[in-house]
Amino acid sequence: MSRSTLEKFYSAFQSQDASKMAECYHPDVVFNDPVFKNLNHREVTGMWEMLIDRSKGKLEIDFHSIVGDDELANCIWEAEYEFSKTGNSVHNIIHSTMEFKDGLIIKHTDDFNFWRWSKMALGLTGTLLGWSPMLKNKVRKMAIASLDKYLKSQ
Template identity: 55%
Template structure:
């Protein structure tokens, strides 16, 4: 049986692949939270702004592929790959992500993306990221910069 939550995941990733942050936001519950290795924990307004910011900064140079969507009434998972040039270094990143979802009222209430921050930092930052990306210092620096850029975007 395909749950309506499956259609929510399809809409979310289809909208993402079309770089449509507005339609992505429609998939989140107003009390939603999002967590990932780069941005940490975000609330509804922050996660909606994060997708908008990432899409705008990609300047059309972002491709999103999604597959293996699974869902029940309360939970879901997906695998997706984002390919883009990291805006600060213009280095190509191919980030493989595993997503977990919890649903409430037919919308995403909790979204957790998991990926290797060390692998990401090697692709995005080059040798420095490859050599230091696994260290707590570098991980904290990446999170700090991600949150800072999001806060500046939100302030606009």
């Protein structure tokens, strides 16, 4: 069951269908990645919707290497997009772990190399400072503020 939920989630992401992605989440879901921490259902579904909206159709998603059972599944997914703040092209490789409850995603943890991402997304600033907690914290604050603003506008 977890494999089919994971496949439904990423297939919906490929189709840029945030509402179908949201259907895969348990109401009590918790999401974490290197930028967003402890997002609840409203926040994580809003985050995906915001990212899809901002991509303006220039988002390509691929997923592979799925392993798991009814409780836990992992996969690798890749995103190619234009970072909206700089216009820079990004090819991010993300390792995703999902825990399931009642066939839905209850815990979603994505991990990626922040420095690698920051070099592509932020250019010289990311290359020089992408390793530093200072830049990571700045990006986190900006991302959360952006998500809060997006959610308030909905």
